[in-house]
Amino acid sequence: MTSITGSTIVLASASPRRRELLERIGLTDFVVRVPEVEESYPDGLTPPEIVEYISREKAAAAFSLCRAQDIIITADTMVFLDSRRLGKPHSEDEALEMLTALQGRRHTVCTGVTVRRGGESITESESTSVYFRSASEEELKRYIRTGEPMDKAGAYGVQGLGALLVERLEGDFFNVMGLPVLRLSRMLERFGVSLL
Numbered sequence: 001m002t003s004i005t006g007s008t009i010v011l012a013s014a015s016p017r018r019r020e021l022l023e024r025i026g027l028t029d030f031v032v033r034v035p036e037v038e039e040s041y042p043d044g045l046t047p048p049e050i051v052e053y054i055s056r057e058k059a060a061a062a063f064s065l066c067r068a069q070d071i072i073i074t075a076d077t078m079v080f081l082d083s084r085r086l087g088k089p090h091s092e093d094e095a096l097e098m099l100t101a102l103q104g105r106r107h108t109v110c111t112g113v114t115v116r117r118g119g120e121s122i123t124e125s126e127s128t129s130v131y132f133r134s135a136s137e138e139e140l141k142r143y144i145r146t147g148e149p150m151d152k153a154g155a156y157g158v159q160g161l162g163a164l165l166v167e168r169l170e171g172d173f174f175n176v177m178g179l180p181v182l183r184l185s186r187m188l189e190r191f192g193v194s195l196l
Contacts, residue, residue: 007117009193012062012074017159021179022073026195030073035061039076048125050085051076051112056123059114068118071191077111077178079154086154095144095155096137102154103165104134109154109176115187122187126180128171130158135165 009030011022022030041053058074066072079086081101089095107130114123148162149155156162158169158176172180185195 006069007191008067008070010062010066010070010072012058012065012072015075015178017177018075018179021174021177021181025181025185033062033065035065037061047078047080047083047085047108047110048112048127051078051110052114052123052125053112055112055114055125056121059116059121059123063116070117071188071193072114072116073184073188074114074116075111075179077109077153077175079107079109081105081107088151088153089149089155092144092150095149096140098155099135099140099143099149099165100137102132102156103140104132106131107154111175111178111180113180113184113187115184115191117191120191122190124183124187126172126175126183128169128173128175130169130176131167132165133167 009027011018011030011032012035014034035058037058039054041050045053054076055074059072062072062074086098089098109128109130110125112123112125114121143161146161148157148160156165158166174181
């Protein structure tokens with residue numbers, strides 16, 4: 001079900017992976033509206049607090065693009081190696097530096113999710129531990145040459161060739177793709193949207 005008493009579900013994200021994940025869980029009748037948001041945050045926040053903060057900021061910005069009764073979904077995903085945030089690489093050299101730092105180690109993927117309708121909103125976060133295998137520099141360079149790492153936080157896509165670098169993970173796989181769908185479904189239920 002994607003419409004409740006005249007509400008439209010709005011995905012406020014440009015991410016094709018988030019669109020795909022919504023469709024996978026049965027939300028096919030939604031619209032996409034992408035707000036302009038500067039992804040900055042106050043100092044001193046923990047990784048879950050950072051992604052929750054930015055997710056709320058995105059929901060606030062998206063609210064002006066929607067009707068009061070619309071149900072807005074926003075998310076922000078970040079990769080953290082220890083306390084260091086790994087964003088999207090700006091060059092192949094930066095991608096190689098990130099992937100080299102990740103190989104043979106555990107890192108954390110955090111996603112903050114906000115669901116908002118009118119003045120009511122819920123924000124939660126999900127964290128998943130990802131363990132990379134050891135990889136040679138040549139393997140990493142071949143992966144980078146595919147182009148896949150260049151638009152992804154942490155310079156890899158777990159749903160693509162990047163899966164060949166992942167030894168195992170603990171937690172929600174879909175969170176690593178950018179949207180923890182089980183958590184989202186439970187949040188949506190609180191707004192009257194049942195997916196099963």
